[in-house]
Amino acid sequence: MSHIVVVGAGQAGASLVAKLRNEGFDGEITLIGEETAPPYQRPPLSKAYLLGDMELERLYLRPESFYADQNISLRLGAHVSAIDPAAKTLTVDGETLAYDQLALTTGSTPRRLPAAIGGALDGVYVVRGLSDVDAMEPEFGEGKRVLIIGGGYIGLEAAAVAAKKGLNVTLVEMADRILQRVASPETSDYFRALHTAHGVNILEGTGLTRLIGDTRVTGAELSDGTILEIDFALVGVGIAPATALAEAAGLTLDNGIMTDAHGRTSDAHIWAAGDCASFPYRDGRIRLESVPNAIDQAEIVAQNMLGKAVEYTAKPWFWSDQYDVKLQIAGLNTGYDRVVTRKGEKDGAVSFWYYGGQTLLAVDAANDPRAYMIGKRLIEAGKSPAPELVADPATELKALMSA
Incomplete structure (x- = not known):
């Protein structure tokens, strides 16, 4: 057998x-x-x-x-x-x-911080498995001070949970902006404003020099010389x-x-x-x-x-939940040179459409499932509506399928 x-x-x-x-x-x-x-x-x-x-x-x-x-x-x-x-x-x-x-x-x-800069101290966590989350859960007490290292989706999702639980949250991102590796400046701006409105202190263009503590983390020195007092740290660097x-x-x-x-x-x-x-x-x-x-x-x-010989054709899509915002992403934005912003029908709904030349590459849709679904169908069908049509609020989303 x-x-x-x-x-x-x-x-x-x-x-x-x-x-x-x-x-x-x-x-x-x-x-x-x-x-x-x-x-x-x-x-x-x-x-x-x-x-x-x-x-x-x-x-x-x-x-x-x-x-x-x-x-x-x-x-x-x-x-x-x-x-x-x-x-x-x-x-x-x-x-x-x-x-x-x-x-x-x-x-x-998960990538971890080197022990030489405090990565092995107690109170320093990564988010990957069940045991990681079970270990850090007791830290999430109201009023606690947490430093989140990394402004990608993992770091931002953790910041959202911490803020909702009433913690004092500081997030540092070494790059010029959060989500720089994976999203447009427009998407970064949207999520920066969202987190700032929930009291998260976001420090962009700021690296971590070292975590401070004897056996357990008590503070952090940032690349600009700032010293923070913290109760624990969460590492989300990929x-x-x-x-x-x-x-x-x-x-x-x-x-x-x-x-x-x-x-x-x-x-x-x-x-x-x-x-x-x-x-x-x-x-x-x-x-x-x-x-x-x-x-x-x-x-x-x-x-x-089992011998079927079927080729895998990827249809990339992703999502991220932060506060009451559901971000849905269709396609891959690699090589984009233009981003078109489209306001959704409901308050706070917005989508960002990535183009490389005249080719639609990807869509980031925040609380706008219709824009996500239409964008996904267009990308998978190899269709690219004119950017001007997408940007025009008078254009019905469904009409983009036949544009």
């Missing part, structure tokens, strides 16, 4: 094993995860779960009984230390496990693909585990999906850090492990 092993029990791993059974695979499946919790959603961790608005069980992607019911061996709290592609085995907590096909859905790991296992096994890396359009790595019997995998996209390669990509790519890989 064929044995498929999946290493990484996150969104991609859980989607992959479910799809294998859905496609009729009746062989042996083993899903291995380092965490002790069954596969769960990550996006609500730093928002609804940290706020206390979501119970632990509601985080789970499926009831734990699902895996037993589907005859999937779920090995939690297990560490894979090595893969031997020649022997088609892997080492799990000292035990040798044989596979016929292997999928790596190892996800990503994530890196978890590729150590693949690299040690000799698989080819390229900003993640390199796969072909089917999700197959440089080894014929090993596949990869989710945050850890880079794949062909348009004229180059890309790695996407998003839940939709993890699900879609994993399901394609599951089909291809």
Whole structure:
């Protein structure tokens, strides 16, 4: 009987094993995860779960009984230390496990501050897993002073939760503006105003020199010489693909585990999906850090492990929840040279449309689901309405589809 092993029990791993059974695979499946919790959603961790608005069980992607019911061996709290592609085995907590096909859905790991500048002090947290959020939750007391390092979406979402819980929040961003790497100045301006209105002190163009403290963080020295007194710190300076296992096994890396359009790595019997995998996209390669990509790519890989030979065509979309604002992003804005702002029908709704020349590349829609849906459909259909039409409030959104 064929044995498929999946290493990484996150969104991609859980989607992959479910799809294998859905496609009729009746062989042996083993899903291995380092965490002790069954596969769960990550996006609500730093928002609804940290706020206390979501119970632990509601985080789970499926009831734990699902895996037993589907005859999937779920090995939690297990560490894979090595893969031997020649022997088609892997080492799990000292035990040798044989596979016929292997999928790596190892996800990503948060970048941490160096110990030399205080990154190892108590009271310094990253937002990634359930244990991270459980550890920091007691810190979120009203009136506490938190320093958030990094003005990307992770940092801003954490700032929103902290502000809603009544903390004194300072956020530092080394770049000239928040969201500089991922969004337009217009989107940055929107979210800066939102956070400022909620009392968050945002310091842009300001780096962290060091965190201060003997064993626990008590303060921070900023690049402009300012000394802050703080109760704890949250680090949101990005994530890196978890590729150590693949690299040690000799698989080819390229900003993640390199796969072909089917999700197959440089080894014929090993596949990869989710945050850890880079794949062909348009004229180059890309790695996407998003839940939709993890699900879609994993399901394609599951089909291809069963011989379907389906190419993965990414349709990038993302979201971010901050306060009462839901930001929905369609497409990728890489290479944009113009941003068109369109006011939505409801108060506070706005969308930012990214163009490269006359080509629509992406849409950031804040509390404007209709603009997001129309923008997404246009991008996926390869249609680009004239920027002037988009900017004109008299233009009906639906009319853009036929423009």
